[in-house]
Amino acid sequence: MDLVYTLDLIGTVAFAISGTLSAMEKRFDLFGALFIAAVTAVGGGTVRDCLIGSTPVTWMKTPYYLLAIFIGFLLTILFKRRVLRLKKTLFLFDTIGIAIFTVIGVGKGLEYGLPSYSAIMMGVSTAVVGGVLRDVFCNDIPLIFHREIYATACITGGIFYTLLHYLNYNENVIIPITSLVIVIIRLLSVRFNWSLPKSDLKG
Helix, strand or coil: CCHHHHHHHHHHHHHHHHHHHHHHHCCCCHHHHHHHHHHHHHHHHHHHHHHHCCCCCHHHCCCHHHHHHHHHHHHHHHCHHHHHHCCCHHHHHHHHHHHHHHHHHHHHHHHCCCCHHHHHHHHHHHHHHHHHHHHHHCCCCCHHHCCECCHHHHHHHHHHHHHHHHCCCCHHHHHHHHHHHHHHHHHHHHHCCCECCCCCCCC
16 A cells, blocks of 8 residues: 555544544534535545546545545544544644645646646645535635635645655655644644634725
8 A cells, every 4th residue: 555545534534533523523414524524635636536537536445535535424423422522632633634735736737747836726726615505504704815825834834745756756755754844834833823814894
């Protein structure tokens, strides 16, 4: 099992946990929570694969992605009391998920011969679309529309990935460095309350 595939499954579990936590906070039933877990975990990758013409989409080619979703869902349900007591759990798994999915999306975009800016867009789409769908289905304002640094971290990570790629660094070096850049930016942005300027028609 190669590094990218392993990380993809880890990211799928992380986002499934994130989705299940959101559904539990909204008091969804078990089917609703499993649905939100699945949408969060594979929504971004599905959109990415459709955009670049990689069909059937990745999670349809092997049962392991569905298994990863179910594992994330089941772990959250079984340990829900412990998980819900950890206020930062959702943030942690969301951060892990966007870091992993950004590098996978950028890498796949470059693999399909896309220019660097398009590959970066594929990375951002892979990372954030699942979360957007999760928030919409849970009747929340999607996190990427807040002032909080979120998609910006993915874009920065994507730029790092493409630079290292064109400098001919090995994938086993690019992936952990890029993932770490995204995680650090997210952690620092929350720790020091970094944010983008707010749009305001009132001036």
